[in-house]
Amino acid sequence: MKLRRRIALAACCSLALSWYGSGLASAADQSSPTPRVDPGTYRTAVDRATTFLRTKGQAPDGSYAGSSGPGPTAVVTTALLRQGVGVDDPLASKSLKYLEGLRHEDGGIYQPGALYANYETCLAIMCFAEANKDGRYSKLLKTAEAFVKGQQWGTGQPANRADFNYGGAGYGKHKRPDLSNTQFFIEALRSLGDGPEDEAMQKALVFVSRCQNLESEDNTTGFAAKNPDGGFYYTPASGGASMAGQTPEGGLRSYGSMTYAGLKSMIFAGVGPEDPRVKAAFAWVQKHYSVGANPGMGNAGLYYYYHTFAKALDAMKLDLVEDSGGVKHDWRNELAAELLKRQRPDGSWINENPRWLEGEASLVTGYALLALAYCRPAGEKR
Numbered sequence: 001m002k003l004r005r006r007i008a009l010a011a012c013c014s015l016a017l018s019w020y021g022s023g024l025a026s027a028a029d030q031s032s033p034t035p036r037v038d039p040g041t042y043r044t045a046v047d048r049a050t051t052f053l054r055t056k057g058q059a060p061d062g063s064y065a066g067s068s069g070p071g072p073t074a075v076v077t078t079a080l081l082r083q084g085v086g087v088d089d090p091l092a093s094k095s096l097k098y099l100e101g102l103r104h105e106d107g108g109i110y111q112p113g114a115l116y117a118n119y120e121t122c123l124a125i126m127c128f129a130e131a132n133k134d135g136r137y138s139k140l141l142k143t144a145e146a147f148v149k150g151q152q153w154g155t156g157q158p159a160n161r162a163d164f165n166y167g168g169a170g171y172g173k174h175k176r177p178d179l180s181n182t183q184f185f186i187e188a189l190r191s192l193g194d195g196p197e198d199e200a201m202q203k204a205l206v207f208v209s210r211c212q213n214l215e216s217e218d219n220t221t222g223f224a225a226k227n228p229d230g231g232f233y234y235t236p237a238s239g240g241a242s243m244a245g246q247t248p249e250g251g252l253r254s255y256g257s258m259t260y261a262g263l264k265s266m267i268f269a270g271v272g273p274e275d276p277r278v279k280a281a282f283a284w285v286q287k288h289y290s291v292g293a294n295p296g297m298g299n300a301g302l303y304y305y306y307h308t309f310a311k312a313l314d315a316m317k318l319d320l321v322e323d324s325g326g327v328k329h330d331w332r333n334e335l336a337a338e339l340l341k342r343q344r345p346d347g348s349w350i351n352e353n354p355r356w357l358e359g360e361a362s363l364v365t366g367y368a369l370l371a372l373a374y375c376r377p378a379g380e381k382r
Contacts, residue, residue: 037336039380045340046083046372048347049365053080054091056346057362062094064362069111070102072357074123076366081130082373096131099124100140107143116171118151119181122188129191145192148185149200153177153207161206164221164236168207178235179211183261183308186268196270205269208262210236213254214280227251230280231288231296232262244296255296257305259284264312282316287324291331291338299353303367310335310374336375339368 053076057064065072077095085092102109102124109124110117125144128137149155151172153165160166168177169185186204194201209218211234213227221236226247231254233242244253263281271278288295294305313321313331320328343349344361349368351358358364 034330034334034337037333037340037375037377039377041340042336042372042375042377042380045343045347046369048343049349049369050080050083050085050091050347052347053362053365057348057365058091058094062096062098064095064366065357065360066098068357068360068363069114069116070099070109070120071116071123072360072363072366073099074120074127075370076362078123078127078130079366079369079373081127083369087131087133087136092131096128099127103140103143107145107147109140109144114172115175118148118169118175119171119184121148121151122169122181122184125188126184126191129188141192145189145194148188152185152200152203154203155200164210166206167203168235168237169204176235176238177207178237178241179208179232179258179261179265180234182207182211183265186265187311190268196268201269205266205271207236208265208269209277211258211262212277212281213251214277216276218277223252225251227253229254229284231255231284232258232281234258243300253296254284256288256290256294257297257301257308259288259295260305260308260312264308264315267312267315283324286322289321289323289329289331291334299351300355301358302351302353303349303358303364303371304356306335306339307367307370310371314374332375333377336372336377339372339375343368 057076059066063070063073064076073095077092077099080092081087087093087096099109102111104110108117108121110120114120121144125141125148128141131137132141148169151169153168154160165177169181170177171181182204186201189198189201196202210221211232212219213224213229213231213233215224215228221240223236223240226249233244233252233254235241240252242252242255244255247253259281263278263285266278266281293299294302319330321331322328339349348361349364350361351364
């Protein structure tokens, strides 16, 4: 696993050396109109959120929003670990024990009888990988990796490359694949050290490419021709769907969270900056840059958007994003400032739009802490 991780990191470093010119600029070139978030303010916000989760968010069994399955617990615990909470701190260790108790003989980590076994296991993989600095979870991660790879369409399932399901990941075996689940699948594999050379990663790239509104040899689904804007939608499978709806021509509308998910996934799968898919996706980002809303969705899924936005731009090694109007944005500072503005007096975050569980304060606080982990101001130590 260590060798695979070194190979994957080397591939990412080689991509970083060639990331573009059109949206890339050094921080010295831009004086952001957004007030600078200083290290002390940042740390205070993180500490307040951690206190909320410690005193109000976590259930006695170590779970967060446990009635919704183990997914929220995995998200929140990953965020806490990335923000410096130790693996043996009871706040993390109780949650890790709770998740470990959901292991099954097939290697999956999911709630018994769940319809979301693949999704829950992918999130758990990312959590345990973050907690595995000393190798204590290596065996668990190996069997979980085998489980999620077995869930992928085209691997032991009735799908061939011509099928729009091919390479995708859904909530569970034989469930319709979508870009949200597939991005978590790709990120889970990457957290294990699987790089672009991994067969499952390349199969997933086939599906990701078909979720983009860009006609090419990689996407002949027919959807892109009706809305060729370079962004991404939810799924081309089962007749196609976008959470942002359809255009008058019957195209599938692109939206922010899926476009950043698609862009991030392509980078992790080894697609370079000169590839037309990456160029088109980044052009969409430049046209629709926002830290105030999930473009195309408003406040629906806003905090999911924030953490996906941060992960994608961090993967691109960008300090500044130049929007289509020529304005350069210090995205880390702008996102941190926006999140700190939205933090509630008790240290938590919540979305006034409860869609996709974003009315659950613990989960949303986890998303916010994950996003902030990519926005640390200079001089802030985790």
